[in-house]
Amino acid sequence: MDDKKILFSAIQPSGILTIGNYLGALQNFKKLQDDYNGIFAIADLHTLTVRQQPSVLRANVYQLAALYLACGIDVSKSILFAQSHVSAHAELAWILNTICYPGELSRMTQFKDKSKRHEDNINMGLMDYPVLMAADILLYQTELVPVGADQKQHLELSRDLAIRFNNLYGETFKVPEGYISKSSARIMSLADPTRKMSKSDANLNAFISMDDDKDTIIRKFKRAVTDSDNKIVVSPEKPGISNLLSIYCAFTGLTFEQAQEYFEGKGYGDFKIAVGEVVADKIDPIRLEKNKFLSDKQYLDSVLSEGANKAERLAYRTLNKVYKKVGLVLRNR
Ligand code: ATP
Ligand code: LTN
Numbered sequence: 001m002d003d004k005k006i007l008f009s010a011i012q013p014s015g016i017l018t019i020g021n022y023l024g025a026l027q028n029f030k031k032l033q034d035d036y037n038g039i040f041a042i043a044d045l046h047t048l049t050v051r052q053q054p055s056v057l058r059a060n061v062y063q064l065a066a067l068y069l070a071c072g073i074d075v076s077k078s079i080l081f082a083q084s085h086v087s088a089h090a091e092l093a094w095i096l097n098t099i100c101y102p103g104e105l106s107r108m109t110q111f112k113d114k115s116k117r118h119e120d121n122i123n124m125g126l127m128d129y130p131v132l133m134a135a136d137i138l139l140y141q142t143e144l145v146p147v148g149a150d151q152k153q154h155l156e157l158s159r160d161l162a163i164r165f166n167n168l169y170g171e172t173f174k175v176p177e178g179y180i181s182k183s184s185a186r187i188m189s190l191a192d193p194t195r196k197m198s199k200s201d202a203n204l205n206a207f208i209s210m211d212d213d214k215d216t217i218i219r220k221f222k223r224a225v226t227d228s229d230n231k232i233v234v235s236p237e238k239p240g241i242s243n244l245l246s247i248y249c250a251f252t253g254l255t256f257e258q259a260q261e262y263f264e265g266k267g268y269g270d271f272k273i274a275v276g277e278v279v280a281d282k283i284d285p286i287r288l289e290k291n292k293f294l295s296d297k298q299y300l301d302s303v304l305s306e307g308a309n310k311a312e313r314l315a316y317r318t319l320n321k322v323y324k325k326v327g328l329v330l331r332n333r
Pocket of ligand 1: 014020148151
């Protein structure tokens with residue numbers, strides 16, 4: 001690692017990713033990895049906060065590793081690893097738990113949201129989720145964290161915990177900044193444009209998965225909920241059309257003004273097909289590339305193992321510092 005700043009981000013292997021994850025997270029990772037020392041994790045421990053089928057989770061870990069690579073994460077520049085392979089994450093989370101208060105966690109939007117959706121399994125991990133995320137970030141002396149807008153509150157807690165620890169025990173952690181790209185920070189559901197597009201939505205028509213083929217993508221866009229007039233403009237009264245325009249602009253690089261001008265006088269039908277086409281053109285090659293990586297599990301295992309070795313060295317540097325500061329006796333190796 002050279003002296004560039006550290007960038008850290010992670011994604012949960014909780015299902016096949018959507019174009020929301022791609023635009024809000026993955027796409028930015030590739031762009032940023034030249035200017036930063038990128039560290040990218042598969043947040044498998046986080047995923048356990050919602051009930052998983054073990055065989056499906058295991059498959060999803062490989063799916064996500066392959067997708068990271070297919071989206072252009074270059075392991076000669078960046079570190080790619082699974083969170084559970086570096087036990088320092090769970091260890092630092094324990095220490096941070098001792099300076100975090102239940103009130104800070106119970107008021108988190110995602111906790112409240114997921115508690116409603118998983119009423120039968122409101123577990124301690126679900127509430128503690130942001131503390132583990134803070135540990136992920138702070139272990140690497142991270143300066144930049146690219147995420148979608150939904151993670152802003154969690155990131156704020158990571159900053160608070162870093163500052164609190166530094167005040168209590170002396171300068172230990174860098175205080176991270178978020179990187180939330182405006183145009184694609186929050187892609188909304190195709191079935192209900194007032195809700196975030198989410199890979200765990202029970203309605204398969206609500207999201208475009210990175211595994212969908214062209215026909216499926218166009219069919220889902222054709223069904224996307226819009227309003228009754230026929231104007232293709234961005235407006236708070238037109239959340240459905242605004243969302244489709246955001247997606248179109250994010251995939252083409254056009255501004256809203258340019259896209260609105262382009263679609264002036266056209267109907268919703270043509271517009272929806274055009275959105276579907278630009279999305280399919282972009283994600284089709286990624287899906288094919290991902291499938292190539294997936295067919296070589298041995299290669300994926302070796303990438304993750306090398307990544308964990310590199311991550312572990314950095315992580316234990318910080319963890320040892322933390323253990324010393326709080327008064328633990330370091331093991332003599
Ligand atoms: P789940 O449905 O399992 O809660 P999710 O689809 O919300 O998951 P995460 O794994 O929590 O996805 O998020 C991975 C990354 O993708 C995060 O940086 C998150 O902010 C971003 N992200 C998720 N959904 C969207 C979205 N609809 N628009 C933009 N970014 C998103
Ligand atoms: N909570 C994030 C995933 C995540 C993460 C992180 C993101 C876990 N650890 C550290 C950035 C930095 C999510 O669900 N989107």
